[in-house]
Every structure is written in structure tokens, then in C-alpha cells.
Amino acid sequence: MSQDSPQNRLADNASADIEPMGPTDGRVTPRFAGPVSFARLPRPSDAPRTPDLVVFGVPFDAGTSYRPGTRFGPNHVRQSSRLLRDFNTELEVAPFQLHQVVDAGDLVVNPFDIPRAIEAIEEAARGYTEADASFLAIGGDHTISLPLLRAVNAKHGPVAVLHFDAHLDTWDDFFGQPYTHGTPFRRAREEGLIDASRSLHIGIRGPQYNDVDIDESFRLGYATISAPDYDRQGLSGVFQAMRERLGDGPVYVSVDIDVLDPSFAPATGSPEPGGISTRELLATLRELRQLEVVGADIVEVAPAYDHAEITGYAAAHIGFELLSLMSRRVT
Numbered sequence: 001m002s003q004d005s006p007q008n009r010l011a012d013n014a015s016a017d018i019e020p021m022g023p024t025d026g027r028v029t030p031r032f033a034g035p036v037s038f039a040r041l042p043r044p045s046d047a048p049r050t051p052d053l054v055v056f057g058v059p060f061d062a063g064t065s066y067r068p069g070t071r072f073g074p075n076h077v078r079q080s081s082r083l084l085r086d087f088n089t090e091l092e093v094a095p096f097q098l099h100q101v102v103d104a105g106d107l108v109v110n111p112f113d114i115p116r117a118i119e120a121i122e123e124a125a126r127g128y129t130e131a132d133a134s135f136l137a138i139g140g141d142h143t144i145s146l147p148l149l150r151a152v153n154a155k156h157g158p159v160a161v162l163h164f165d166a167h168l169d170t171w172d173d174f175f176g177q178p179y180t181h182g183t184p185f186r187r188a189r190e191e192g193l194i195d196a197s198r199s200l201h202i203g204i205r206g207p208q209y210n211d212v213d214i215d216e217s218f219r220l221g222y223a224t225i226s227a228p229d230y231d232r233q234g235l236s237g238v239f240q241a242m243r244e245r246l247g248d249g250p251v252y253v254s255v256d257i258d259v260l261d262p263s264f265a266p267a268t269g270s271p272e273p274g275g276i277s278t279r280e281l282l283a284t285l286r287e288l289r290q291l292e293v294v295g296a297d298i299v300e301v302a303p304a305y306d307h308a309e310i311t312g313y314a315a316a317h318i319g320f321e322l323l324s325l326m327s328r329r330v331t
């Protein structure tokens with residue numbers, strides 16, 4: 001899929017009277033047939049009204065420090081999302097019936113020039129947020145969260161970042177480079193894009209370069225709920241700590257798929273054993289049901305390392321959960 005122009009994407013044809021176009025019906029056209037889009041959602045040009053929620057891919061992995069390949073992430077997640085159905089049983093919401101949700105295809109980003117790629121991602125994301133659409137971005141490596149947060153900040157001001165990841169991603173640079181997949185949450189803090197007092201990492205684990213890493217993240221203002229905290233505090237303890245930290249304001253959710261244990265998500269570039277399960281992550285996300293989720297990304301899916309689409313299915317369901325949460329706030 002290629003990207004529609006912003007004008008085509010968000011032509012002013014919205015009317016609350018027009019029913020949204022939902023996904024291709026799996027009871028009419030078999031789920032394994034037909035074109036691939038996230039959850040078999042329509043493209044913007046096929047939808048009868050202006051999108052409320054936009055899914056787009058960001059096939060970019062030039063910021064990767066270890067195993068590359070997340071440039072192929074968006075279409076892998078789309079392929080694994082064919083089985084998603086409409087109704088979210090736990091959140092009791094049918095996002096695709098309630099709102100116009102579309103898959104706008106992939107952004108066109110320069111694979112050799114990171115600063116230009118970041119600019120292009122920010123500009124495209126702003127096109128959606130300025131038109132009052134919320135987005136779910138599918139990466140791509142974690143570099144993309146910085147320009148996505150710039151766009152969200154321009155619309156909503158400083159937001160809380162809820163960052164699911166094995167890694168802090170608050171390092172200063174890699175090999176002297178400031179814009180990489182290990183640095184977005186330091187840059188976002190430096191640029192004043194986020195409300196650090198409400199932001200936190202969840203799922204951190206594994207060896208660090210040294211004991212300064214966690215201290216520096218703390219000094220930047222982030223709180224941390226580690227993967228072992230799921231054992232020490234239990235799910236209810238984690239939920240309570242997360243909700244207290246996030247408070248009531250707008251939240252941006254960034255899910256690095258490596259927050260999951262490699263047994264649940266082998267297809268990623270920097271796997272760390274000892275992660276949380278898919279069920280634990282989905283349960284944690286559902287605890288955001290009362291909050292204002294204004295945007296989200298899923299990053300670091302590198303399909304060449306997947307087995308039987310395990311990682312793809314996990315990412316697809318995380319995406320459905322995030323869209324369900326966002327659909328609860330769209331009016």
C-alpha cells in the first residue's frame with residue numbers, strides 16, 4: 001500500500017450521520033482472501049467519511065543497533081491481523097462500528113537519512129492529528145516514537161508516555177548518533193514533548209551498560225515498573241502503580257514488542273529473556289480504559305525472526321486493544 005496525499009486522506013466529507021465503513025466481513029469474504037490491511041479495514045479513499053482513527057505503517061529501521069529488519073514489520077502485523085473481529089469483549093466496545101477507522105498504508109520515509117526520515121514521519125503524523133484523528137503507528141524501529149510524539153505534542157501539549165519495553169531507550173547516543181532506536185525518550189524529554197512526572201517505563205529487564213543507566217532515566221523524570229515487578233507486586237500492584245503514575249491527563253502509549261518475553265515475541269531485534277506474557281500485557285493495557293489515550297505505536301517487530309506468526313499475532317491483538325482504548329475517547 002502506498003500513502004494517500006494528506007488532502008485525499010482527510011477530505012472534509014465527515015458527517016456523523018454517515019455510518020462508518022467497517023472491515024471486510026469475514027462471513028462474506030474469507031479472512032485469508034483479498035487485500036491486506038490492518039484488521040481488513042478500508043483505505044481512507046474507500047471510507048465514506050473522514051477518519052476518526054488512522055492506522056499507518058512506518059517501515060523504517062535505520063536506527064537499529066542490533067538485528068535489523070523492522071522495515072518489514074507493518075505488513076507482517078497486517079497479515080497477522082486478518083483474524084481480528086469487531087467486538088472487544090473485555091472493553092465492551094466495537095471500535096470499527098463506533099468510528100471510522102482506516103488503514104492509510106505506509107509512510108514513505110528515507111531509509112538512508114535518519115533526520116529526513118524523522119521529519120517526514122512528524123509531518124505525516126501532524127497531518128492526522130491536526131485533522132482531529134488519532135493514530136496507531138506500526139513500526140519500524142523505536143526511532144519513530146520521537147517524531148510521533150512531536151506531532152502529538154503539537155496537538156495536545158505535553159502528554160504522559162506509557163512506554164512498554166525491555167529497554168529504557170533513554171540513552172544519550174549510539175556511536176555518537178543522537179537519533180536512534182535507543183534514544184527517543186531522552187530526546188522527547190529534552191524537547192519538552194512529554195509530562196515526565198506522569199511518564200513511566202514498564203517491562204524493563206536484562207543487563208544494562210552500567211548502573212548509571214537506570215539512574216539517568218530516573219533523573220530524566222521517568223518512573224520504572226520492571227518485568228520482575230510483575231512477580232513482586234502482582235498484576236493488581238502493577239496496575240495500581242501505573243494508574244497512580246498516569247493520573248488523569250492524556251496518555252501516549254508506545255509498545256516495543258520486546259516487552260514480551262521472547263517466547264511470546266521472538267521476532268524482534270534485541271530480545272531479552274524474562275519478559276511479560278501477551279496476556280499480562282493485554283490485561284495491563286485494558287487498565288487504561290478510563291484514561292484518555294491520544295495516540296499509540298507498536299514498534300520493533302522484525303518478521304524474519306518470527307515463527308508461525310507468534311509475534312505478528314501478538315502485535316495485531318495489541319493493536320486492536322489500543323484502537324479499542326482510543327475509540328472510547330473519540331467523540
Ligand SMILES: [Mn+2]
Nearest residue numbers: 142165169256
Ligand atoms: Mn524500544
